[in-house]
Amino acid sequence: MTDEESHAMAQLLLRPTERCQFSAQVLCAGDNGKLENRVLAIIVNTQAGVEEACVFIIKRTGMMASVLQEVLPVYFDFRISVAQTKPVSKDDKQSIQDSKNDFTLKLFCDQTEATVHTDDLETLQGLLKELRRSHLIAPSGSIQTMEGFISSTTNPLSMYFLQPEESQAIVPSGGPRLKLGTVKESWVEKEMRARESEFTENGFMHAFVGTWNVNGRNATQKLDPWLKVEGETQPDIYVLCFQELDLSAEAYIVFDGAKEEEWTRAIAESLGSGYQKVTSKQLVGLLIVMFAAVDQAKHIKEVTAHSAGVGIMNILANKGGVSIRIRYKDSYLCFVGSHLAADTNQVDRRNQDYQEICRRLTFPSSSTYDITKSPAGNAALAASNKMVSIFDCDHTIWAGDLNYRVGLPEDVVKNHLKTNNYEELMKHDQLGTQRLMYKAFSEFEEHPINFHPTYKFDVGTSTWDSSEKRRVPAYTDRILWRSKNATKDSVETLFYRSHMELTLSDHKPVSALFKLKVKTLLQDKQAEVHQAIVKELDRYENECMPDATISSSSVVFDKVRYLEPKKTTITIRNTKKFPARYRFKPKLQDERFCKPWMWANPPVGMIMPDETVNITLTVMVDNDSAPLLNMGREVMEDILILHLEHGKDYFITVSGSYIRTCFGNSLEWLSRLDRPIRLWDPKEDEELEADEDDTATLYDPYNVLGKKSSRSSMKDTDSHSTTTTGIQRGQLKNAKSLDSFPEKDAIERKSSESSLVGDLKTLQLGDEKRAVPPVPHVVKKQKPVRQLSLPKDLWRIVDFIYKYGFSVDNLFLLSGDQSTMTYIRECLDTGEEFDLTRLLGKSSHDDDKKTSGTQDTSPATDTANSPPTSTLLSPRGSTTAASDLKPQIARPVSIMNGIPPKAATFGLGENRGIHSMAEVLLRFLESLREPVVPTEMYYRALEVANHQQAAYGLLDLMPPVHVNVFVYITSFLRELILIGGGSSGSGGAGTGGAAGSKDGSAQTPHSSGSGTGGTHNNGVSTAATPGSSSPALGHGGHRVMQSSSGSIYNGNDAASVSGRGNDENYRVAKLAAVFSSVMLRPPPGAERLSEVEALKRKMFMMQFLQEPAEEENLLSPGGGLGGGQSSSGGGGSSSAAAGGAIGGGSADMHHPGAYPGA
């Protein structure tokens, strides 16, 4: 590659205000690390008086194609380092010689570094010289104009926007800023340009352009030979450029219009009355003047003129350019007249003048109307107040004394002239060669010259210069043209000639007649095309939006039951050719995109083109979502919004028919429901719905005193009778259906502490073991008729267990059977009778008269009838060795440990129905919207867990129905403990009833029936070992209770190894653990239950499962405390045993949330 080629290559990349100061071939490491040829060029952009330089490293990719590999702005932090590549040894002359032509040059700027190698000292010197110069004048601000280039090295696309259109113009803002809007706008412009013919009408106009260096002479000759055009086609406009109009020294200082006037007059005279002057511009000796045919004047608009001096110091303007820019119809024409540096050797100076004139001749853009732009775009352009260059027009015609010479000796030139061998002369024409080298006028074209040189003649003659200098004849006076978006017919040069007849100057005038294509804008059409293009763009934009088909926009779930998940699938197909992303979008103000009873999976996703994605919609009503649905406050309806990213939304209507259940409700509400929930229609029973939350207002835990007094006043005014025992057992004994639900009338609960205790006492079972558990009665005064003391569903469950299940071992400790539980729930919801065959098995179905006593008396039968596995599961199994029992108890056999029901049901044997019912009870309590001990009292309950009296006191703060349920459950459990505990003998059960009578008679079961207990004791205490580390809290609590209650556990104290006593403790702890986990629930969002918390919870529960302290103690707080103190010396071994039991219980409590299926 020659230097010329290097230079040309750099030139290709440049915009008009940029020039290549230096270019050379260098070696540079390529992608693979090997040295490859590159062109290094120093590019200078001069704009608005600021010069910015850049080093380009250009990689050649084709004949005239290249890419920018590196751009390093020469900036204040630009640095250079030069080193000799090869090591030099003083002794080795060869190495010294080599080092002289092998250099490594490192260039640093801001973040870029480049290393090049050259073996040419001359190249290096030139390069360094130019870099130093550039560095000296480097702007201190940031590089502006080169930004586009810099970004092009990382983003090849950006080069596209530099070319071709914009690169032809001085980009107003100092460099293309690549913004999305710009890209879009430029696309529209490009399209407009491509379709320009649709909204423009092309026509032609004739422009006569002349140039003459008049050598300071006056217009003494008629100009006709120069200006007259033969033939019919007369120019529409004349543009005449003069140089050296005035050579006097004053001309530089004082503007004198006399010369211009004189020449203008001469022109007018010659052109006649058919033409009139449009405008003119003079700069010292330079003059450009435009005349137009009178009938064409109306087409000429937006006339502006400007000048730029580039002579000595760029100010004196002995050289420079003058320019006129007009809009002719809807094309812009720009004419430049110039005088460049003289002297044969000043080629570079002339090139520089050219660059300078290009740069400095600018026009306000307000005079520009770009028909390819939208009206808005043009308005913006005009408003931007930016300048446009001489190239921002349809045709630019440059005329003047350019002073380029012919590079041949005088005699050779003259010889060629004898034969009119212009071609040969043009080969040596400096302008021609500079253009080929892209050093000047490279954008311009020139018609072939077919006339003699126009310089230099003896004045007054047509004789070549005969002075001593004998200047070589030269084509100094030239006319060139350039068209934007040139097509074949955009410019036609009708003639290009000189005029030897005019002799008053040492130059001859030159003239050219151009036939220029000009366009007329058809505004309506233009608006149409613009709108169409914009529409097209919109169409693409709309097409680029994702689209999909969705299998269904409506999903219906039939018969949705509590805790039974139902699923359905919807399918989305991506119908576009690009991936689409979807997500479900929440509605305004919603955080979740769907109701709590449903879920979609996956909720977000990507769909590949033409592929489908299945989204599973699942509905499941759990404890959280059940209440509103059960109460009919909410129907199962929702609309999901499936959103395609950057596109449309689909609405998916989800609806379902929910089957209501008594699970997942509030106790208040349930106890006001006087019939099975399915038989209740929310629509006809708005009353029930309306006051559902009354209890919340009635109940105020923070104003206990006030509440108490209001309760007593309620009591006073209440006309309903109050009963403490309330129910005739006989009445209830045979109650089998809801119709005989024990209570239709409301009874107000006594509200004093003593009466509460009294209630508890009287609630103890009488001597009829088969009796239905007593039902405490509390009613809210406002709704006496509707208020039941507790939910009938609860009563049905408890009643069933009471009747059939008391003797069953491990009640509440084994899991039920799932399908049986579902069946039970269904019976509760519909009011249907329990099918005893199904629940109790064939043998016992007719046995609803069977007493727990009967079962109690036949424990041996029980175990014998059970499959062997059952005995393993039973800690009471007398056939099982103690060592075998250990793991059984500690092992997760109990339902609390999350054994899947199926695994646990084997071995349930015919007690399956009972165990299922037992689990239903737990699940029911667990499902309550508000736990039996209300959430807000949860922490208070933990606080008083050790203090029986305080624990009882807490009951008084609970809402009435909650108290009822709590008392009901605990009474039931106490009885269970007393009766059920006697699986080893009838004695225990027999005396169980006696426990109801206030005092120590309850001891009886403990002291008796120690038969098989002995073996259990071992098992229990071993199993409890892990719990022996349980907090002292637990022990303390026990001590208090044991000593203060005195009577009940005396037996234990006395006989600490009594298996019976430990068994009792074990059962209490176990049941307390199970029930406390469902009756006391931490507030939602509370931290994971800690061991201590679980223990305290259980302790609280235990306070109610053991016989209360003596009445006097309860009544007088001091007594309780005293008891506590006195207890400090309580029997060590018994408390250890109690602690062990507690530990065993808490070990089971580790995963309270792991309820199977919960």
Add this chain to the structure above:
Amino acid sequence: MTAINNSCAHDLVLRFVKDQFDDYRESTIGAAFLTQTICLDDATTVKFEIWDTAGQERYKARSLAPMYYRNANCAVVVYDITQSSSLDKAKSWVKELQRQADPNIVIALAGNKSDLSARRVVETEEAQAYADEAGLLFFETSAKTATNVNELFTSIAKKMPLDMLANPRPRGTGLNARGVDLNRDAKEAGCAC
């Protein structure tokens, strides 16, 4: 712009954006997003970003429409001149928009199906009087024959507050326009813009 649409609004949007009309097409179940730019004579381009949303009663009841009109600069409410109840529905939409939407929202009322003049039941004068009273732009349009469709959107664009045009969104000269379109059948309200 939001178009809450019944099928009429959907038709209008389709005509405006795609210059199409389809006699048999599914009604919108969801909200389609479309863009359309129009050039005004006075050197302004207005880009409509249109949400064409289902305006059926059940969606209206579920407050889905506010998602689409709450940031809208304009709304087109469409009724069907052959169904008298559709004007009432349109009025309720207008009321909702005037109450809930941006206070500067430009609302246009469009009586669609003007090609079916034989079946007309809503008189032009009646609708015009209502529109004047409520301060709405009013046009009778035909998505089928394209009558007045561009005129409708052009006049909306012209009525957009000038400061909005002067301070276009970063994306360009875009306006976020919305329209509500009501048909009188049960599944209507649609917004387009």
